[in-house]
Amino acid sequence: MGNVKWKILGLIFPVFIFAGDLDNIDISLDLDDVNKPYSYKGYFKPEFYYIDDKEKFPRVKGELNFEGDYKKNKWYFKGNWSGYYTHDKYDTSKYGVINELYVKYGDVNKNISVGKELLKWGKGYAYNAVSFFTRPKNPLHPEDLKQGYEVVHFKTIDTSNSTVKNYSLDLIYMPSSNTFNSDLQKSQNWGAKLYMLYNDIDIDFMFEKSNFYPDKYGADFSFNVLTELESHGEYALDEDGKNSYLLGCKYASEYDFTFTAEWYKDWNENKFIYAKVSQKDFYIDYLKAYITGIRNYTQNVNSLLLGLSYDFKNNFVLTAEYLTSTKQKQTKISLSYYF
Amino acid sequence: MKKLLLSVLIPVFLLAGNILEEIDKNLNPVSFEAYKKLINIEPDGSKKEFLMWMIKKNKDKIANLFLKPKSDFGRALLRLGDNMWLYIPGIAKPLRIASAQSVTGGVFNNSDIMRVDYAVEYNVEKQVGDTLYLKAKNEDVAYEKIIMKIDLKRKLPLRLDCYAGGILIKTIEYGKITDFGNGIVRPAVMQTTSPLQKGYKSIMIWAKIKPKKLKDEYFTLEFMPHLNEIRK
Numbered sequence: 001m002g003n004v005k006w007k008i009l010g011l012i013f014p015v016f017i018f019a020g021d022l023d024n025i026d027i028s029l030d031l032d033d034v035n036k037p038y039s040y041k042g043y044f045k046p047e048f049y050y051i052d053d054k055e056k057f058p059r060v061k062g063e064l065n066f067e068g069d070y071k072k073n074k075w076y077f078k079g080n081w082s083g084y085y086t087h088d089k090y091d092t093s094k095y096g097v098i099n100e101l102y103v104k105y106g107d108v109n110k111n112i113s114v115g116k117e118l119l120k121w122g123k124g125y126a127y128n129a130v131s132f133f134t135r136p137k138n139p140l141h142p143e144d145l146k147q148g149y150e151v152v153h154f155k156t157i158d159t160s161n162s163t164v165k166n167y168s169l170d171l172i173y174m175p176s177s178n179t180f181n182s183d184l185q186k187s188q189n190w191g192a193k194l195y196m197l198y199n200d201i202d203i204d205f206m207f208e209k210s211n212f213y214p215d216k217y218g219a220d221f222s223f224n225v226l227t228e229l230e231s232h233g234e235y236a237l238d239e240d241g242k243n244s245y246l247l248g249c250k251y252a253s254e255y256d257f258t259f260t261a262e263w264y265k266d267w268n269e270n271k272f273i274y275a276k277v278s279q280k281d282f283y284i285d286y287l288k289a290y291i292t293g294i295r296n297y298t299q300n301v302n303s304l305l306l307g308l309s310y311d312f313k314n315n316f317v318l319t320a321e322y323l324t325s326t327k328q329k330q331t332k333i334s335l336s337y338y339f
Numbered sequence: 340m341k342k343l344l345l346s347v348l349i350p351v352f353l354l355a356g357n358i359l360e361e362i363d364k365n366l367n368p369v370s371f372e373a374y375k376k377l378i379n380i381e382p383d384g385s386k387k388e389f390l391m392w393m394i395k396k397n398k399d400k401i402a403n404l405f406l407k408p409k410s411d412f413g414r415a416l417l418r419l420g421d422n423m424w425l426y427i428p429g430i431a432k433p434l435r436i437a438s439a440q441s442v443t444g445g446v447f448n449n450s451d452i453m454r455v456d457y458a459v460e461y462n463v464e465k466q467v468g469d470t471l472y473l474k475a476k477n478e479d480v481a482y483e484k485i486i487m488k489i490d491l492k493r494k495l496p497l498r499l500d501c502y503a504g505g506i507l508i509k510t511i512e513y514g515k516i517t518d519f520g521n522g523i524v525r526p527a528v529m530q531t532t533s534p535l536q537k538g539y540k541s542i543m544i545w546a547k548i549k550p551k552k553l554k555d556e557y558f559t560l561e562f563m564p565h566l567n568e569i570r571k
Contacts, residue, residue, distance in 0.1 A: 022514025027527045029376055029546040034390065034406045037571050041412045071571040108556045108569065120564075123432055143429035157562060159555035165419070168561040195561055200422060202560060222435070224422070227479050230435040254439035254448070281444060285381055313387040315409055338410035 040068040045336040052329035059088035076104040099146040110156045118148030123222045123232035126274040127264045129244035130218035130234045132208035150180040167196040187212030214238040256280035270298040286311040301326045361494045363456035370396045373548040379445030382538030398456040400558040404566040415563040418453040421479045426563035438481045445541040446531045450481040509533045519548040
């Protein structure tokens with residue numbers, strides 16, 4: 001009987017709270033846990049794979065990510081760390097990576113940061129021709145890129161009332177030695193990026209100079225052709241005459257249907273066509289469906305990814321993906337918990 | 340006769356226009372920060388809640404930072420006039436988004452969450468007693484027409500019927516007029532329902548609205564990843 005009573009109350013209570021007079025709504029917000037000089041977030045993501053390659057076998061992967069920051073006056077500290085675990089019939093590995101760890105001093109107009117930082121240059125979703133100081137993305141999962149390089153980074157932002165509404169300048173110094181950025185060839189690298197919002201068009205110009213790698217020069221843009229249609233592009237050229245470029249567009253309907261298409265060439269002369277369609281609230285609320293297709297038509301390699309992702313509204317997100325490509329087929333189920 | 344008619348109509352039009360600007364002024368200080376809780380309620384009573392921190396400067400510069408749920412922490416929205424962007428940590432660049440889309444799901448769309456002054460987007464076509472008939476200034480605006488019922492004494496909105504394509508697509512109600520201090524007395528609650536999403540409801544609760552001196556540089560694409568740094 002007690003259970004029945006609570007069920008009845010459970011049905012009535014939300015109606016009472018939200019269907020009644022707006023003046024009855026409790027407007028007190030508990031902000032204690034967000035009003036602190038530090039913040040943190042993280043997630044734990046176990047993944048279960050079934051690989052269908054030359055052999056068929058399962059694989060278990062897991063990632064624990066933790067990010068935190070702290071601010072005091074003009075000083076700002078940030079760190080991001082990931083721990084990975086992988087196990088299949090061939091191997092078991094576990095390791096940790098400091099994705100970012102830097103200290104910044106200054107204000108919005110001028111600041112300097114020193115440490116490991118992920119720089120995000122370029123307008124492309126799947127690929128960036130102009131991200132000179134960043135590791136390459138996985139075009140099927142560009143959000144997986146978290147690890148930056150050790151750099152000294154000076155940044156200035158300013159605004160104006162002219163056709164250039166705002167602009168910013170980034171200056172980068174990136175050494176590579178046995179101590180810093182040791183996965184790169186030993187070198188001294190520096191560069192700059194100038195950004196401006198000119199007549200509602202985002203434009204960047206950038207370069208990288210190096211005593212080992214070829215010097216590179218690039219530019220990118222993005223603007224809205226129509227309210228729902230955005231266009232973007234990148235072009236970069238190095239001193240050896242090699243180039244890399246990307247041209248793309250993104251359509252987003254008011255019903256949260258999104259279509260992204262990109263055509264690009266990487267620095268290894270491979271040409272790609274990339275397309276992704278996604279739909280939020282696919283048949284049921286908080287279910288997202290997406291399909292990503294990539295064709296490398298230089299090497300005749302194709303990949304097709306079908307995915308569903310459901311947000312349980314309690315910091316759990318369930319994802320199921322099926323990947324079929326010229327090289328491999330795999331099925332993945334993952335459950336992310338955010339804290 | 341024409342002149343007489345014009346001399347009567349023009350002041351009426353100007354007064355109606357002024358009312359909209361007064362409503363904007365009463366809803367928001369010129370430059371301020373605030374916290375917002377957004378609750379999406381589904382027909383079965385289940386809810387999804389978001390906590391956001393926002394800053395607004397002048398009539399059409401808004402930046403919004405997601406604090407909760409943790410899966411959305413760090414996401415940021417920026418609106419400069421008709422242009423809107425969404426920054427998702429992990430994605431390289433801020434993405435351009437449309438005003439009629441909804442980054443949070445539910446009944447509120449992006450232009451409701453990142454609302455610029457009504458007078459920026461709408462002209463008052465006419466005023467009949469406590470009801471204003473608003474018409475969008477251009478096609479990029481989320482609603483082509485709004486019928487706004489107002490509290491004539493306080494110059495605050497009470498209820499908005501929002502139309503697009505000639506049909507009623509949303510009703511927004513304001514409630515719980517609250518004194519936030521610093522002379523800010525305004526509704527603390529916005530509730531929206533839509534005949535197109537029967538049984539769904541979204542509620543926005545405002546808290547800690549405080550005037551704040553804000554630099555223009557905070558409202559730039561380049562600063563979107565760093566919004567949390569100035570909140571502290």
